Amino acid sequence: xxxxxxxxxxxxxxxxxxxxxxxxxxxxxxxxxxxxxxxxxxxxxxxxxxxxxxxxxxxxxxxxxxxxxxxxxxxxxxxxxxxxxxxxxxxxxxxxxxxxxxxxxxxxxxxxxxxxxxxxxxxxxxxxxxxxxxxxxxxxxxxxxxxxxxxxxxxxxxxxxxxxxxxxxxxxxxxxxxxxxxxxxxxxxxxxxxxxxxxxxxxxxxxxxxxxxxxxxxxxxxxxxxxxxxxxxxxxxxxxxxxxxxxxxxxxxxxxxxxxxxxxxxxxxxxxxxxxxxxxxxxxxxxxxxxxxxxxxxxxxxxxxxxxxxxxxxxxxxxxxxxxxxxxxxxxxxxxxxxxxxxxxxxxxxxxxxxxxxxxxxxxxxxxxxxxxxxxxxxxxxxxxxxxxxxxxxxxxxxxxxxxxxxxxxxxxxxxxxxxxxxxxxxxxxxxxxxxxxxxxxxxxxxxxxxxxxxxxxxxxxxxxxxxxxxxxxxxxxxxxxxxxxxxxxxxxxxxxxxxxxxxxxxxxxxxxxxxxxxxxxxxxxxxxxxxxxxxxxxxxxx
Numbered sequence: 001x002x003x004x005x006x007x008x009x010x011x012x013x014x015x016x017x018x019x020x021x022x023x024x025x026x027x028x029x030x031x032x033x034x035x036x037x038x039x040x041x042x043x044x045x046x047x048x049x050x051x052x053x054x055x056x057x058x059x060x061x062x063x064x065x066x067x068x069x070x071x072x073x074x075x076x077x078x079x080x081x082x083x084x085x086x087x088x089x090x091x092x093x094x095x096x097x098x099x100x101x102x103x104x105x106x107x108x109x110x111x112x113x114x115x116x117x118x119x120x121x122x123x124x125x126x127x128x129x130x131x132x133x134x135x136x137x138x139x140x141x142x143x144x145x146x147x148x149x150x151x152x153x154x155x156x157x158x159x160x161x162x163x164x165x166x167x168x169x170x171x172x173x174x175x176x177x178x179x180x181x182x183x184x185x186x187x188x189x190x191x192x193x194x195x196x197x198x199x200x201x202x203x204x205x206x207x208x209x210x211x212x213x214x215x216x217x218x219x220x221x222x223x224x225x226x227x228x229x230x231x232x233x234x235x236x237x238x239x240x241x242x243x244x245x246x247x248x249x250x251x252x253x254x255x256x257x258x259x260x261x262x263x264x265x266x267x268x269x270x271x272x273x274x275x276x277x278x279x280x281x282x283x284x285x286x287x288x289x290x291x292x293x294x295x296x297x298x299x300x301x302x303x304x305x306x307x308x309x310x311x312x313x314x315x316x317x318x319x320x321x322x323x324x325x326x327x328x329x330x331x332x333x334x335x336x337x338x339x340x341x342x343x344x345x346x347x348x349x350x351x352x353x354x355x356x357x358x359x360x361x362x363x364x365x366x367x368x369x370x371x372x373x374x375x376x377x378x379x380x381x382x383x384x385x386x387x388x389x390x391x392x393x394x395x396x397x398x399x400x401x402x403x404x405x406x407x408x409x410x411x412x413x414x415x416x417x418x419x420x421x422x423x424x425x426x427x428x429x430x431x432x433x434x435x436x437x438x439x440x441x442x443x444x445x446x447x448x449x450x451x452x453x454x455x456x457x458x459x460x461x462x463x464x465x466x467x468x469x470x471x472x473x474x475x476x477x478x479x480x481x482x483x484x485x486x487x488x489x490x491x492x493x494x495x496x497x498x499x500x501x502x503x504x505x506x507x508x509x510x511x512x513x514x515x516x517x518x519x520x521x522x523x524x525x526x527x528x529x530x531x532x533x534x535x536x537x538x539x540x541x542x543x
Contacts, residue, residue, distance in 0.1 A: 014098065014148050015071040015289045019138070019167045020059025020155035020181075021130050022075065022092075023109040024084040025274070027052050027312055030114040033122045043117075045312065054313030055091040056111060057130075058155045058183050061275040061314040065282025065304045067095045068322040070338025071289055074098035074149065076142045077159070078133045081487045084108035085129075086494035093351030094492065095319060100145045102137065103487065105129020109158065119270030119309055127158035135166035142167070147174040151285065157183040161194030161202055168205040181281055182211035185218040209240045210281055213247045227253035228262055242294055244284065244301075246277045251302050259295045265302040266329040268310050275314020280305035283326060286337075296332030303329035352490035352498065359486040359499040360506060367510075368483060375464045375480045376514050379413065382436045382462065390431065390461075392418040393440035394448045396497045397504060400440055404508040410529050411512050412521040423452035433460025438508070441465075442484065442500040444472020453477050466507050468500055482507050 028051045034040040042050035055064075063073040075092065079085050079101040085108040092099045111125035146152060152171035154164050164180075171178050180202060190196050203209060216230040217223050225233070227245040232255040235243040242256035251265035283304030287297025307325040308314060316322035327337065379389055391404040401417055408415040418437065419427055431437070437456050441449050444467035453463055453474065465478030468485040475481045484503040491498055515521075527539035 013072065014074045014150070016063065016066055016151045016153050016285055017074040017076060017098075017146060017149040018059040018063050018153045019075070019077050019133075019142075019159060019164065020062075020153075021057035021109060021127065021158040022060040022077075022079070022088050023055075023057035023111045023125060023127075023130075024087055025054040025056035025111045025113050025313065027054055027113045027115060027272070027274070030116060032116055033114060033120065052312065053087075055088060055315035055317065056113075056275060056313070057088075057109065057315075058157050058181060058275075058278050059153065060088070060092070060097075061278035061308075062153060062181070062282040062285070063097050064091075064095050064315045064319075065279045065308070065322060065326075066285050067097055067282075068316045068319040069283060069286035069300070069304065069326060070323075071286050072096075074100065074145070076100040076145050077102075078105045078129045078137060079103050080105040080108045080129045082108055083494075084110060086488060089488070090348075090351075090492050090494050091315060091317070094348050095316070100142060102141050105132050113274055115272050115274065115312070119273040121272065121274050123274070125158070130158040131160065133159050133163040135162040138163050138166045138170070143170050146170045147176065149176060150289070151177040151179060153179040153181070153281070153285065155181045155183055156189050156193065156199065156202060157181070159193070161189070161198040165198055165202050165205065168202065172205060177207050178205060179208040179210065179281070179285070180206035181277070182209065182215045182219070183277070185215045187218060204238045206238070207241045209234060209238060209243045210277075210284075211243075211245055212277060213245055216245050228255070228260070231255035232260065244294075244298060246280055246305075248273075248276075252280065252298055254294060254298055256294050258293065261295070263295060263298045263302060266306040266331065268306045268329070270309040272312045272314075273309050276305040276309050278314055279308035279316075287332075287335075290335060290338060292332065292335055296335070299332035300326065300330050303327070303331070348492055355488050355490035356499045356502050359488060359490075360502060363484070363486070363503050363506065366483070371480060371482055372511060372514055375482060375511055376518055378462055378464060378480055379436050379515060380518065382434055383413075385434050387432070387434035387436060389413055389415040389436050389438065390418040391415055391438045391440070391508075392420045392423070392449070392452065394420045394446045396501050397440035397442070397449075400501060400504050400508065401438075403505065404438060404440070404512075407509060407512045408515065410526070411516040412519050412525060412529075413512065413515045420452045421448050424455050428452075428455050428459055431456055431459045431461050435461045436464060437461045438464045438466065438511075439474060439478070440467075440484075440504050440508075441472075441474050442468040442497060442504065444469040444474035446474075450474060450477070466504050468503070482511070 029043040029045045081103040107128040115121045227247040231243040231245045231253045235255040253262045280301040284301035287300035304326040391401040393401040405415040405417040463478040465474045465481045486499040
């Protein structure tokens with residue numbers, strides 16, 4: 001389970017939570033959108049390659065713009081523990097979007113987007129884990145999360161309709177406001193996402209229904225109707241409190257008890273129209289939750305949509321720019337917007353800390369005491385035969401190896417650091433048959449370490465492997481393997497070893513704690529090894 005940006009858990013502490021698509025977009029700049037059996041050249045983006053990677057997805061885009069405009073947001077559903085998923089969750093953390101995601105999906109959703117110079121685009125997508133979400137999944141994993149918000153926003157796009165309907169049912173039972181974004185025409189939703197009956201139930205459960213004009217025309221079988229007529233007819237049909245039909249660069253049309261009419265969008269130079277409707281809805285929600293009339297909230301939505309199309313990519317990677325530009329383009333009644341979201345750097349740090357804590361809790365929960373006892377016995381047997389303990393690793397684990405040798409030595413198990421890459425250049429000479437070597441590698445595939453381990457085994461050493469992969473070459477070459485696996489590292493890219501290093505450190509610390517107890521290590525013995533400093537004073541006072 002991915003839980004980002006942990007904080008208060010009271011009902012209503014979030015403004016909007018969303019269930020819907022979250023996608024890694026591969027955006028290509030095309031000279032033109034080609035048809036069947038046609039070819040066309042790709043063009044460089046900003047003078048570089050013709051493809052760039054962006055964060056996207058109907059609901060994730062929407063929540064990003066709401067967050068930029070001051071709302072407290074969250075997203076839930078099914079994801080995957082893969083590279084794309086880590087990119088998505090890092091973006092959520094930077095934008096302050098909480099996430100409660102079950103990471104058991106087949107893969108994270110991806111899209112290939114081809115954008116013309118005028119901003120028009122063609123999109124091909126694979127929903128992957130998003131399309132695997134079920135009603136049972138929503139009930140089991142997210143029923144307690146949904147009521148934390150004042151509004152649920154969901155979509156007809158990638159999530160199966162039964163899961164969408166279940167989320168709406170839960171929201172309604174807790175009296176949340178509900179929004180449904182009809183992002184695709186009914187012919188694309190049925191039967192791929194579910195049946196016509198469930199689609200009607202989903203649309204009927206929306207307090208705020210936001211279809212595109214294309215989707216609304218097909219739904220009502222009104223190919224020539226204008227946006228306002230569509231909004232009025234849809235509200236009559238489904239009994240929604242409000243229907244807002246988006247109409248591209250023209251703006252939107254609203255039918256509600258308080259207002260009916262068309263709202264024009266600001267004129268801007270469109271670079272990429274991807275996600276304009278998502279940004280619109282994010283701005284609309286921000287306006288409604290900050291007390292604007294629905295007409296002015298739609299003006300804020302139009303401003304967000306216009307700002308969105310001025311840059312490549314639909315998700316607001318730069319929250320400060322997105323907020324500033326949307327407010328510059330807003331032409332409605334004056335209002336006092338909420339303060340800008342906290343510094344994304346601070347949120348990213350909090351998110352990284354949350355990731356690491358979650359991973360360490362998971363490490364504790366699956367800890368195999370039998371493996372630790374086997375490692376302890378291996379060391380105790382070596383000591384009984386006159387053997388010694390050595391600790392080694394390559395890269396960041398090298399620093400951990402120094403810590404491991406130090407913590408073991410100071411708690412009664414004399415240990416030495418062994419430089420892995422120097423092992424095959426003579427340092428293996430510090431090993432004698434019967435010694436124990438603790439070898440650390442997150443992947444278990446670091447070649448320099450594996451070469452060293454082979455040499456050490458040839459000299460008669462016993463190997464305790466600490467690794468994140470129990471099926472790795474290091475694990476197979478070890479006499480005892482200790483599990484240090486993590487699913488995520490934390491941080492903006494999710495690549496640098498953070499959680500894995502913390503896990504390996506705690507495995508070493510746990511092993512040292514077991515050895516300390518097993519040998520009956522006393523405070524007097526600790527003081528003899530650590531007479532100086534604050535710990536020396538404390539151990540001396542308590543002797």
